[in-house]
Amino acid sequence: MSAETASATPPAPAKAVAGGGLRERKKERTRRTIRTEAFRLFREQGYAETTVEQIAAAAEISPSTFFRYFPSKEQVALADDLDPLMIAAIEAQPKDLSLLAAFKQATLAAFATLTAEEFAFEKERVELLYSVPELRGAVAQEVQRNLLMVAEIAARWTGRAPDDFEVLAFAGALTGAMTAFIDRDPFSPEQIIRVIEFLEAGMSSL
Structure with a gap:
């Protein structure tokens, strides 16, 4: 991705360490700095042209420290x-909701926690993934990871096994529907909700 096609937003600060100790906060600052500098370099000179060594130098760490946080540039x-x-x-x-209704309410709740800066970064990140040829193979692996994650969530919600036929079918339908629209409007909560509601209605409008 060139500098002209990417926005200039820094990565979202992680919320998980808000109450953590000094060591955890320091590690999160380092991780955040790595991503900030990496995305700055991706915007300025392109993803393929950016090296781990350049990212490490910009973040003022060694390449070995970089690899303690991320196993590769694509990560x-x-x-x-x-x-x-x-x-x-x-x-x-609430456990009395259907699984799709739970996903819909959770999507609204999760997006509501994001600041404008965090939202802008995640949108840029998704656009990068789907516009850089070097990342296409990794994206396919990410889709599979998301499918398995949804299956795990569905299994816990329903009390079934993650490899249950209907659990996997649900995970595949939801993940596939989301992926089908990802390059049309990356990181759009409205689009996610529309997909969920279409599935929730049994695709009856077709």
Whole structure:
């Protein structure tokens, strides 16, 4: 991605360490700095042209320290800080809701916690993933990871096994529907809700 096609927003600060100790806060600052500098370099000179060594130098750390936080350059872009927020939001939903209704309410709750800066970064991150050819293979792996994560959530919600036929079918339908629209409007809560409501209605409008 060129500098012209990416926005100039820094990465979202993680919320998980808000009450953590000094060591945890220091580690999170370092992680955040790595992502800030990495995305700045991606915007300025392109993803493919940016090296781990350049990111480390910009973050004022050694390459070995970089690899303690991220196993590769692509993981800087792939790391999804919203997963813990979404999982916590789903688990906080009333158990008398249907699974799709729980996902819908959790989506609204998770997005409501994001600042404008955090939202802008996540939108830029998703746009980067789906516009850089070098990341396409990693995106396919990410889709599979998301499917398994949804299956785990669905299994806990229903009391079934993660490899249950209907659990996997649900996870595949939800993940596939989300992925089908990701490059049309990356990181859009309205689009996510529309997909969930369409599935919730049994796709009856077709």
